[in-house]
Structures are given as structure tokens and as C-alpha cells.
Amino acid sequence: MPIQRPGQRAEQLVEEMSITSAADLDVEAIAFDQGIEIRYERLNGCEATLVGYGAKAIATIRRSTSRGRERFSIAHETGHWLLHKGKSFRCRVDDIVQNYSSEAALEKEADQFASHLLMPTAIVRPIIKSLAKPSLRDLQRVADDFDVSLQAMSIRLAALDTLPVIVACYSKIGLKWQSRAAHVPSKWRLKRALDDDSFAYDILNGQADGNKGGKQSADTWFENDDADDFELLESSMPSVSGQVLVMLYLNDLEMFERGYSRYAKKD
Numbered sequence: 001m002p003i004q005r006p007g008q009r010a011e012q013l014v015e016e017m018s019i020t021s022a023a024d025l026d027v028e029a030i031a032f033d034q035g036i037e038i039r040y041e042r043l044n045g046c047e048a049t050l051v052g053y054g055a056k057a058i059a060t061i062r063r064s065t066s067r068g069r070e071r072f073s074i075a076h077e078t079g080h081w082l083l084h085k086g087k088s089f090r091c092r093v094d095d096i097v098q099n100y101s102s103e104a105a106l107e108k109e110a111d112q113f114a115s116h117l118l119m120p121t122a123i124v125r126p127i128i129k130s131l132a133k134p135s136l137r138d139l140q141r142v143a144d145d146f147d148v149s150l151q152a153m154s155i156r157l158a159a160l161d162t163l164p165v166i167v168a169c170y171s172k173i174g175l176k177w178q179s180r181a182a183h184v185p186s187k188w189r190l191k192r193a194l195d196d197d198s199f200a201y202d203i204l205n206g207q208a209d210g211n212k213g214g215k216q217s218a219d220t221w222f223e224n225d226d227a228d229d230f231e232l233l234e235s236s237m238p239s240v241s242g243q244v245l246v247m248l249y250l251n252d253l254e255m256f257e258r259g260y261s262r263y264a265k266k267d
């Protein structure tokens with residue numbers, strides 16, 4: 001059998017089960033079908049564990065107020081079970097910052113598996129394509145339809161690489177993580193700390209409630225000297241524990257054309 005990437009493996013499973021809509025993505029049924037029994041418990045220090053014995057496994061999932069988070073954990077453990085048989089796991093799950101463990105590569109694979117299992121390309125791409133320049137509020141509706149967190153959906157959106165977006169998460173300390181559509185030129189470097197002209201800054205500092213968005217000068221977001229030649233769309237929303245989720249939509253084509261021609265302007 002040819003080596004499959006984790007995402008392909010997950011999407012093949014969805015196809016084999018003839019699932020064609022978000023409403024039919026019953027992750028517990030999929031896990032059960034693969035021999036996994038799901039238990040819910042109050043876990044300390046981790047989000048989920050997986051213990052296998054023979055052809056069966058038990059996945060223990062931490063109870064969460066967010067069903068999207070529980071579902072992601074189940075999908076993540078299903079990924080471990082199918083991709084990394086013979087090992088046991090204690091997982092943080094879906095915590096992008098936690099990338100330092102020795103098992104980081106396996107965790108990343110399980111996350112990719114989960115992301116594709118819960119948001120298969122064939123089902124999610126047409127929905128994303130039907131949205132014109134979506135804001136995070138639009139994306140929240142899609143996330144609700146798929147019963148996943150907004151964070152998981154926004155990372156999937158960037159990975160799909162159909163829209164010119166960068167998604168990022170900031171705390172008061174600064175940039176926690178970013179995820180970019182592959183075709184967005186890497187020359188555009190995000191600022192490490194929030195600019196006080198950004199909507200995200202207002203949200204994080206209590207000067208705006210809920211989500212906020214609109215046009216921004218690109219130099220609010222990028223440290224490049226020539227960023228002030230461009231505008232982009234910023235959409236920001238409060239996220240978990242004092243963080244703000246940001247989606248930047250680069251709708252000025254010249255940012256792509258100039259992207260590769262010069263690294264930074266000298267004044």
C-alpha cells in the first residue's frame with residue numbers, strides 16, 4: 001500500500017463511509033467503527049488519552065463545555081490509533097503552542113488527521129468557495145455547521161489555500177501562532193506584538209466587544225517597510241483565555257506580485 005499522508009488517510013475513511021455532508025460526520029461512530037471505545041472523564045494535565053489492546057482501543061476524552069473540542073480530541077485519538085498502532089498516548093490536542101515534546105511529529109500527524117476527518121476537503125471546500133471574503137463571524141457559522149471550534153476551522157481554511165488569508169492568535173504578550181495559506185508570499189512578516197491601530201488590540205484591551213473588522217493599512221500588521229503601500233481586511237474576535245483570533249484577508253493582488261520581487265524597501 002502506498003504511503004498516505006495523515007490527511008489523505010482521514011479523507012479516505014470519510015469516503016469509504018459514504019459521508020457527504022457535515023451533518024453526517026458523526027465522529028464517535030467513525031471511531032467506534034475502527035474499534036475505539038470512547039469514555040468521558042475529568043482528566044488532569046491532558047485532553048485525551050489512548051490505550052490500545054489487540055484490535056481494540058479505549059480513548060478517554062476530557063469533558064469540555066465545547067463539543068467541538070471533544071470532537072477534535074476523538075478525531076485526534078482515532079488518528080493515533082490508525083497511524084501509530086502499538087503506542088499509547090497522553091495528548092494535549094489542538095494546542096499549537098505545545099510543539100516541543102519529543103512526540104511532536106506524531107502529535108502533528110494526529111492533528112492533521114483530525115482536521116481532515118472533521119473538515120474533509122470535498123465537503124468543506126465548496127462551502128468556503130461560496131463565501132465572498134469571509135469574516136471570522138462568517139467562518140464561525142461554518143464552524144458551527146461542522147461542530148468544530150472556530151480556531152480549528154480557521155486553521156483548516158488557511159491549509160485549504162483557496163483564499164488569500166493568514167490566521168493568527170495574539171495574547172497581550174504577543175503572537176502565539178500563525179497559519180498561512182501557502183500562496184501568501186512569505187515575505188510578509190507579521191508583527192510580533194499587536195499594533196495599537198488594529199481591531200485586535202482594541203478587543204484585547206477591552207475597547208471593543210465581540211468581533212470587529214474592516215479595512216486596515218497593511219503596515220498595521222506587517223513589519224515590512226513597504227507595507228504602508230497596501231490595504232487589507234482584518235477580522236478579529238475574542239478567543240479563549242485572554243487571546244484574540246485574527247484573520248487577515250489580503251485582497252490587494254499587488255501584495256502578491258510584489259511579494260517576491262524585493263524583500264524590504266530601504267528609505
Ligand SMILES: [Zn+2]
Binds near residue numbers: 080089090093107110
Ligand atoms: Zn496526540
